[in-house]
Amino acid sequence: MDTSHRQEAVVNSYFEIMYAYNLLRQTLPVMMTMYIAITLIWPLIYTQYCLSLSALQILDFSNSNSWYQIIWIAIYTIKNMIIVCTMSAESELFYIRVNEAQVICVEIIASRDNKVGERRLCKNIIRSHRHQFRPLSASIFNVDGRLPLEVLALISTHFFVMLQFNLLGNIDSPDLAHSGQ
Numbered sequence: 001m002d003t004s005h006r007q008e009a010v011v012n013s014y015f016e017i018m019y020a021y022n023l024l025r026q027t028l029p030v031m032m033t034m035y036i037a038i039t040l041i042w043p044l045i046y047t048q049y050c051l052s053l054s055a056l057q058i059l060d061f062s063n064s065n066s067w068y069q070i071i072w073i074a075i076y077t078i079k080n081m082i083i084v085c086t087m088s089a090e091s092e093l094f095y096i097r098v099n100e101a102q103v104i105c106v107e108i109i110a111s112r113d114n115k116v117g118e119r120r121l122c123k124n125i126i127r128s129h130r131h132q133f134r135p136l137s138a139s140i141f142n143v144d145g146r147l148p149l150e151v152l153a154l155i156s157t158h159f160f161v162m163l164q165f166n167l168l169g170n171i172d173s174p175d176l177a178h179s180g181q
Contacts (some may be wrong), residue, residue: 013099014125018133021094025134032087032143036151039080044158046073051166081148087149095144102129132161
């Protein structure tokens with residue numbers, strides 16, 4: 001295989017990778033939005049449910065069945081967080097590899113000892129990258145290395161706000177009882 005066919009094969013491979021990436025970019029947001037929504041909403045709803053039942057003295061934490069339910073929702077949330085972390089880590093690795101390819105192409109273009117065909121190949125790759133590559137996003141979140149931290153921050157913030165409202169609702173203070181009048 002001569003040099004021009006090899007360079008054409010490299011460009012075609014790069015375009016096929018970008019085509020697959022664009023397909024992933026179209027389908028991934030639906031799945032990631034679902035997992036993020038489930039990971040955010042389900043534990044918060046279940047926590048509020050448990051707090052409400054506990055306030056009504058229906059749910060007794062001395063009972064082992066109550067603890068099984070809490071352990072189940074914790075395992076379910078951890079599983080969803082592992083999926084979000086895995087997708088985030090793989091996306092971040094892909095971004096790193098694409099950026100490394102861009103750096104190599106810039107170095108090839110900058111050096112004077114390369115052939116015109118290699119430089120044209122690198123210019124085509126950089127041009128294609130500029131027009132086709134955008135980071136993955138799932139609704140309001142970008143799928144990158146920070147995604148698990150953002151999801152965990154949202155869960156913990158809403159969890160503590162729910163606990164604060166629940167604790168304030170259980171205080172039998174005369175000032176709070178008459179403040180609605």
